[in-house]
Amino acid sequence: MKQLPSYIKKENDIYWLTEDERENLKISYRIREIVYFEKSPYQDVMILDSYDFGRMLVLDGVVQTTSIDGYIYNEMISHIPLNFHPNPKRVLIIGGGDLGAAQEVTKYDQVEKIDLVEIDQLVVEASKKYLSEISGDLSDPRVELIYHDGVEFVKNHHNQYDVIIVDSSDPIGPAKQLFEYEFYHHIYRALKEDGIMVCQSQSPLLHFDVLKQTYKHIQTLFPITRLYMTTVPTYPGGFWSFTLGSKKYDQLLPNIPFDKQTRYVNKDILYHSFSLPEFVHHKLNEI
16 A cells, blocks of 8 residues: 555554644544545545444545535535525536535436536546445436536636535635635626525634635625535534525525435425524624
């Protein structure tokens, strides 16, 4: 095996992944097996089999998704915007190389085309081969995999998409540009006149600076901005937020039953995810 990076340590024949979340917080996972490890032109790509969270996708030492709770994130970032828009036909996913969000979008028969733009082809290949619990062995013909820089891609697409899902990793490395105002401006232009976008906006407990910046950018561009939340145990702080920007629609579709095959999202979750804790309301009012 090639030399392991510093965030993987072996102690008494046991591997540990230690994620450096911040100066005062490190999160360690006991690893059963290093399933896959390659260096792409952009980052270290790993599939690790952990004892408590099952197989996980790890990029540059940071856990992106796991077998045990990845479906929560993927369902929340996908089903919410698709239940805001009355007739989503063309969907763009930026990032999402684990294919989990794309798998959720394929559950909507009215969607005719799903473009998934991922900068790192190795992430997609590793997820399809070694992380089927998330990727679901995706083979829907409506999904087109486009290996390209998402920032550059949206610059050249105007008025084309009903829904855009920005499924980015943390705002470091190749994903840093996906949190900047210019990028959201291009997202706005790539949407049709009644389009909707959503992005993950980090933890309101540990990363409110990122949430605040994201919310402010989207609020500046879109007439309707909504924050919603869920709990993803793997992600630091547990709480996780999503910011939705809409050009026209200001609420979930009324009186339409939610009948998709899901493990987390149901009709109650769709509506109650917009019920925010008081401290989040207070901080948003300061923006």
